[in-house]
Amino acid sequence: MSMMVLILLTLVACGSSETDGDNDGGDTDSDNTETNEETEANNEDDEAYVLKFAHVVSPSTAKGKGAEKFGELLEERTDGQITVEIYPDSQLGSDREILEQMQSGTVHMNAPFTGVLPTFVEEFEVFDLPYLFEDREHAFEAVNGELGDYLSEKLEEQNLKLIGFWDGGFKHFTNSERPIETPEDLDGLKMRASQSPLLISQFKALNAGGVSIDFSELYTSLQTGTVDGQENPLSNVISQKFYEVQDYVTLSAHGYMGYPLIISQSFYDSLSADLQEAVEEVAMEVTEWQWDVSASDEEEYMQILEESDVEINELTSEQKEAFKDALSGVYDEFHDKFEDADKIIELIE
Numbered sequence: 001m002s003m004m005v006l007i008l009l010t011l012v013a014c015g016s017s018e019t020d021g022d023n024d025g026g027d028t029d030s031d032n033t034e035t036n037e038e039t040e041a042n043n044e045d046d047e048a049y050v051l052k053f054a055h056v057v058s059p060s061t062a063k064g065k066g067a068e069k070f071g072e073l074l075e076e077r078t079d080g081q082i083t084v085e086i087y088p089d090s091q092l093g094s095d096r097e098i099l100e101q102m103q104s105g106t107v108h109m110n111a112p113f114t115g116v117l118p119t120f121v122e123e124f125e126v127f128d129l130p131y132l133f134e135d136r137e138h139a140f141e142a143v144n145g146e147l148g149d150y151l152s153e154k155l156e157e158q159n160l161k162l163i164g165f166w167d168g169g170f171k172h173f174t175n176s177e178r179p180i181e182t183p184e185d186l187d188g189l190k191m192r193a194s195q196s197p198l199l200i201s202q203f204k205a206l207n208a209g210g211v212s213i214d215f216s217e218l219y220t221s222l223q224t225g226t227v228d229g230q231e232n233p234l235s236n237v238i239s240q241k242f243y244e245v246q247d248y249v250t251l252s253a254h255g256y257m258g259y260p261l262i263i264s265q266s267f268y269d270s271l272s273a274d275l276q277e278a279v280e281e282v283a284m285e286v287t288e289w290q291w292d293v294s295a296s297d298e299e300e301y302m303q304i305l306e307e308s309d310v311e312i313n314e315l316t317s318e319q320k321e322a323f324k325d326a327l328s329g330v331y332d333e334f335h336d337k338f339e340d341a342d343k344i345i346e347l348i349e
Contacts, residue, residue: 003133022039032216046081051127054087054098056215058239062294063111064088065260066166070261071288077278082271090216096195101229102264103159111166111259113215114214115194121154122337126344128198128338129334130327131320133348136167140291147347151260163280164185164287167294168233168257173250175229176222179313180250183326192230201330202255222246233257234301235294243310254323261287 053071057063071084087107091326092098095112096119102110117124126132126147133139142148143165152162173180186206191200193210203210213221215236221227223245230242231254237243261283268276305312315323335341 004115015018029131048080048081049085049275051082051108051267052092052106053084054101054107055111056095056098056113057088057236059086059088061235062290062297063091063166063168063235064239066112066286066290067295069289070282073282073286074278074289077282078275082275082278094214094216099160100119101214101305102133102262105264105266108264108267109262113168113194114258114260115196115199117260118196120158120160121151121156123151123344124335125196125198125337126348127256127258128196128202128330130202130254130330136291136295138348139167139256139258142348143260143278144287144309145347147344150344150347155260155262161265161268162260163263163283166259166287167291168259169235169289169294169298170253171231171233171255172237172274173229173231173254174246174248174249174310175247176225176247177228179248179311180252181313181315182318183323189228190226192221192227198211198330198334199255200334202327205327205329218242219245231255234305236300238301238304243305247310249305249310249312251312252320252323252329253315279284280287280341300332 019185032099051071053067053076054066055063059065059068067086069086074082074084084173088114092101092107095110095116097109099112099116101107114127118128133142148162148165157164173186173191175191177189178185180186183206186203186208190211191203191208191210192213193203194215195212200210200212211227213227218227218230219240219242222230222242229246229248232242237249243249263279268279271279274316336342
């Protein structure tokens with residue numbers, strides 16, 4: 001009997017020892033799991049990214065320079081973890097096509113002309129209202145302030161994230177027929193317009209046909225007479241050499257062209273918090289730099305125009321008032337279309 005008790009006690013002790021050993025092994029497995037998770041996280045932090053930045057203008061413009069500057073600074077700030085590839089001059093398609101590629105994730109950044117964005121967020125039509133901003137300072141405060149915040153929320157619904165707003169300058173009329181000094185001078189001209197409904201309405205209000213033509217095809221269309229004229233900031237008039245196939249430039253400053261700096265939301269979300277912070281810091285820094293470059297470049301553009309064969313005229317304050325009166329119906333159309341029209345305009349004033 002005593003022998004049997006001794007055997008049972010021995011078996012219990014062994015079982016207890018094995019259980020303790022199992023518990024120690026469980027702690028070791030837990031430690032290993034945590035170590036593996038930390039290693040995987042570190043590997044994710046070290047992952048290399050290629051950011052494709054496409055746009056439709058020349059690298060010599062303020063926007064083109066801004067894209068290059070953004071790429072250089074971001075690669076530097078991330079120690080090369082993010083490599084930026086720049087595709088200028090419509091290499092990857094029109095602004096609209098690039099934005100569609102951003103939604104699908106094959107392209108990651110663009111700074112498109114605001115006139116193509118109503119296809120994605122219709123409230124961007126506000127930028128197509130004539131004489132919307134008094135000057136560059138007014139535009140900067142609005143697009144990088146409350147108006148920009150409002151539109152940013154709308155863009156996120158389209159898998160697009162606004163991280164800055166670049167300057168394109170004020171638009172002017174050019175044409176091959178006659179000087180433009182009054183609204184009536186545009187009567188009967190075939191003027192190129194972007195896809196924006198309000199810009200087409202703008203030219204209809206001036207009795208000028210608003211013909212939709214892709215930016216990449218505009219020079220040829222002007223050269224062949226498919227259209228008589230167009231509207232663009234001086235940066236595009238010079239960099240795309242429109243002045244070579246136009247006879248008249250009217251400094252009308254009748255509209256503003258901005259370039260929202262947009263990144264694919266899905267690409268942005270794939271980055272670690274540190275890399276996201278780097279992207280936003282660089283975007284903010286380059287935005288301020290780009291606005292300065294854009295303003296200084298205009299002086300050079302004017303000199304090039306003055307040395308060319310085009311005839312230049314600048315609208316007086318009174319002449320601009322006549323255009324504002326002629327285009328007032330465009331504002332009525334905007335208010336009829338958007339319930340938030342008053343709120344949007346208030347964000348600008």
